[in-house]
Amino acid sequence: MNRHNVELTISAGRKDQLIRDGLPQIALSGRSNVGKSSALNKLLGRKHLARVSAQPGKTVTINYFCLDKACYLVDLPGYGFARRSEAEKQVWSRLTDAYFRENSQLALVLQLIDLKTGPSRDDETMLRFLDEAGIPFVVLATKADKLNATNRKKNLAALEERLGQIPAVPFSSLTGEGAETAWRLIEGAVGQA
Ligand SMILES: Nc1nc2c(ncn2[C@@H]2O[C@H](COP(=O)(O)OP(=O)(O)OP(=O)(O)O)[C@@H](O)[C@H]2O)c(=O)[nH]1
Numbered sequence: 285m286n287r288h289n290v291e292l293t294i295s296a297g298r299k300d301q302l303i304r305d306g307l308p309q310i311a312l313s314g315r316s317n318v319g320k321s322s323a324l325n326k327l328l329g330r331k332h333l334a335r336v337s338a339q340p341g342k343t344v345t346i347n348y349f350c351l352d353k354a355c356y357l358v359d360l361p362g363y364g365f366a367r368r369s370e371a372e373k374q375v376w377s378r379l380t381d382a383y384f385r386e387n388s389q390l391a392l393v394l395q396l397i398d399l400k401t402g403p404s405r406d407d408e409t410m411l412r413f414l415d416e417a418g419i420p421f422v423v424l425a426t427k428a429d430k431l432n433a434t435n436r437k438k439n440l441a442a443l444e445e446r447l448g449q450i451p452a453v454p455f456s457s458l459t460g461e462g463a464e465t466a467w468r469l470i471e472g473a474v475g476q477a
């Protein structure tokens with residue numbers, strides 16, 4: 285798979301724009317501001333492909349990036365953004381519910397969790413949902429660059445304890461830590477799909 289052959293296929297804001305074309309999909313899920321768009325840019329080696337912002341709630345559409353005509357990397361809008369209006373929250377849940385529902389193309393979810401703060405209540409809800417729905421997922425523990433060695437070890441151990449069998453990969457879009465491991469997981473999932 286050529287990691288540099290990538291294009292934005294569609295920014296889907298409506299259910300009828302969701303892609304169901306048979307190609308496997310790898311989705312990045314997580315709360316707003318956890319670093320999904322940054323991780324995508326890091327993985328694809330492109331600084332500004334997915335929009336990154338200091339303001340949470342930047343990504344409000346489901347953005348499909350087609351990779352080498354082999355799969356889609358899908359940047360999902362973040363959850364848990366308190367300053368969003370009720371109407372915006374409803375749009376979020378309608379769209380993401382539709383995304384996850386009966387999506388047999390979904391090969392893997394990269395669930396992002398901030399390594400510094402650990403899983404939020406919304407993250408816990410998401411983890412339970414993925415587990416109960418039987419959706420294959422791994423956790424990228426983001427912003428690993430922000431922690432000193434002691435806290436990193438401590439927080440990673442706590443996260444691993446919480447996740448059990450599910451792998452937790454320390455990840456940083458700043459340093460590139462974890463990117464190769466993430467790629468191995470992505471390529472493994474696409475290969476099996
Ligand atoms: N130190 C550090 N900062 C990061 C990292 N990843 C993202 N950030 C910062 O965190 C903020 C949010 O990053 P985004 O990638 O836009 O987060 P997102 O999950 O896509 O957010 P939404 O689109 O709102 O759901 C930005 O200011 C990034 O620069 C990282 O690995 N390390």
Ligand SMILES: [Mg+2]
Nearest residue numbers: 320321342343
């Ligand atoms: Mg984003």
